[in-house]
Every structure is written in C-alpha cells, then in structure tokens.
Amino acid sequence: MTGLELYHNPFSSCSQKVRLVLAEKRLDFASHEVDLIGGGQHAPDYVKLNPNHVVPTLIHDGRVLIESSLIDEYLEEAFPEPPLAPANAADRHAMRLWVKRIDEKVHPAAGVITFAIGPRAMLLQQPEAVREANLAAIPDPARRQARRNVIEHGVQAPEFAGAIGRFVALLDDMEAALSPGGWLSGAGFGLADASALPYVLRLEHLAMEPLLTESARPRVADWLARVKARPAYEVAVSAWLAAPVLELFRQQGEAVWAEVEPLTRG
Ligand SMILES: N[C@@H](CCC(=O)N[C@@H](CS)C(=O)NCC(=O)O)C(=O)O
Numbered sequence: 001m002t003g004l005e006l007y008h009n010p011f012s013s014c015s016q017k018v019r020l021v022l023a024e025k026r027l028d029f030a031s032h033e034v035d036l037i038g039g040g041q042h043a044p045d046y047v048k049l050n051p052n053h054v055v056p057t058l059i060h061d062g063r064v065l066i067e068s069s070l071i072d073e074y075l076e077e078a079f080p081e082p083p084l085a086p087a088n089a090a091d092r093h094a095m096r097l098w099v100k101r102i103d104e105k106v107h108p109a110a111g112v113i114t115f116a117i118g119p120r121a122m123l124l125q126q127p128e129a130v131r132e133a134n135l136a137a138i139p140d141p142a143r144r145q146a147r148r149n150v151i152e153h154g155v156q157a158p159e160f161a162g163a164i165g166r167f168v169a170l171l172d173d174m175e176a177a178l179s180p181g182g183w184l185s186g187a188g189f190g191l192a193d194a195s196a197l198p199y200v201l202r203l204e205h206l207a208m209e210p211l212l213t214e215s216a217r218p219r220v221a222d223w224l225a226r227v228k229a230r231p232a233y234e235v236a237v238s239a240w241l242a243a244p245v246l247e248l249f250r251q252q253g254e255a256v257w258a259e260v261e262p263l264t265r266g
Contacts, residue, residue: 013198086186207253
C-alpha cells in the first residue's frame with residue numbers, strides 16, 4: 001500500500017506527467033477519474049481538494065497535493081528510487097528550466113490548441129447551458145476567455161497562432177538540446193522528460209506528426225520513440241487512452257491541418 005490517490009484525467013497533459021513519474025517509480029495509486037468535458041473539475045467536493053478547478057490532485061497519506069510539477073518534485077523527494085533528477089546542481093537547474101518553461105508557456109498553449117481542435121466538436125454539441133456553466137466556472141478570466149474563443153472559433157481564434165508558435169519553439173529547442181540518445185534531465189530519463197512528453201504527444205494526437213518526423217526533427221523523433229519504449233509509458237499513458245477519443249482527435253486534427261501547417265513555419 002502506497003497511500004496514494006490520484007484525481008486525474010486520461011488525456012490531461014498534467015495528469016500524464018504525474019502518472020509517468022508514478023509509473024517510473026513503480027508506485028500504485030487509487031484512481032479517481034475526473035470528467036473534464038462534463039465539468040467534474042468544478043464539482044464542489046473536488047474544488048475543496050483543488051481550488052483551481054483543475055487536475056491532477058494527489059493525496060498521499062491524507063495530505064492533499066496540487067500542481068503537477070510540484071507533485072512530481074514531491075514524489076521525487078518522498079520516493080527517491082529510482083532517481084528522476086540529476087545529482088549535479090547545474091544539471092538540476094537545467095532540468096528545472098524545462099519544467100518551468102513547459103508549465104508557464106507551453107501548458108497554456110496546450111489548452112488553446114487542444115480545445116481548438118480535439119474536443120471542440122464534442123463541446124459544441126453540448127447543450128448551451130451546460131457549456132456556458134462550465135465556461136463560467138473557470139476561475140481565471142484570461143483562461144476562461146481563451147477557452148471561449150477556441151470553442152467558438154477553433155484554429156481561427158486569436159490565441160491559436162501564438163500557441164502553435166510556442167510548441168514549435170519548444171520542439172526546436174528540444175532538437176538543439178538533445179544529444180543522440182540523450183534526455184532533457186541529464187544522463188537519464190527524468191522530470192523534464194516526463195514534463196515534455198505529454199505536450200509532444202498532444203501534437204501527435206492532433207495529427208501534427210509532420211512536426212515530429214525523423215526528417216523534420218531527428219533528435220525529437222528519436223527521444224519520443226525512446227520515451228514510448230519505456231515500460232512506464234504503457235502503464236502511465238497508453239493504457240489510459242481510449243481509442244474512440246484518439247480517433248476523434250486525429251480526425252479533427254486532420255481536418256484543420258491545412259490551416260495549421262502554415263502557422264508552424266514561423
Ligand atoms: N498548473 C496546473 C495546471 C493544471 C491544468 O491546467 N489541468 C488541466 C488538464 S491538463 C485541467 O484540469 N483543465 C480543466 C479545465 O481547464 O477546465 C498543474 O500543473 O497542475
């Protein structure tokens with residue numbers, strides 16, 4: 001018994017980031033799935049745990065922990081084996097720079113590109129009152145407005161081009177930073193790799209693979225293949241992803257790729 005409970009969602013990038021670290025450390029957890037399309041993140045009982053109305057939330061021995069990157073750091077400290085952070089201070093700093101950038105810049109962009117494409121059709125089919133109530137419940141006004149814009153305008157929303165630009169910049173910087181066979185976290189797979197994986201994967205799920213090919217970005221392509229080959233990837237990511245949702249995301253992505261592709265050229 002690990003005493004761990006995770007409130008999460010299969011497709012949520014922040015949830016994947018935490019599940020990857022749990023799986024790398026071979027930690028079992030009691031799973032509570034939160035339905036983000038149905039508004040489970042706004043349920044009063046859940047908001048008592050996570051006042052930001054987001055997943056994931058980890059409970060460890062009764063202690064409530066929020067913020068995915070801080071949860072990963074917590075897991076690294078509470079369950080040090082196997083280590084997922086380099087021993088050397090400078091390498092730890094480099095690892096944390098990736099994590100910070102992904103949290104601050106890439107994660108908000110991921111919300112934009114995801115909701116502009118993947119679940120947009122599903123959301124547009126919801127009764128308007130349900131959609132409006134879920135929008136109104138998003139606590140941060142900027143995030144609420146961006147969500148409304150991408151649901152209404154898809155890839156034509158004013159936020160979309162900038163969001164794609166952040167992803168392309170991340171991929172380009174990963175390509176420059178990765179040595180052959182290397183990782184973002186020092187000598188081994190670690191917290192920065194776990195942070196980056198869900199966002200790179202999101203591009204694949206939304207049919208943006210041309211950004212991730214061997215010819216476009218060989219080191220990112222190789223890194224992604226090596227992450228996917230890790231046993232933790234199957235446990236933490238693949239096993240949770242429902243085929244019909246993957247298919248929906250792919251179809252929606254393919255339908256807009258002609259509009260998106262020019263934005264990926266900078
Ligand atoms: N900074 C937070 C962000 C969490 C977050 O944005 N979670 C998303 C899923 S990846 C969510 O719950 N979204 C629900 C919504 O926006 O309504 C963290 O890292 O935990």
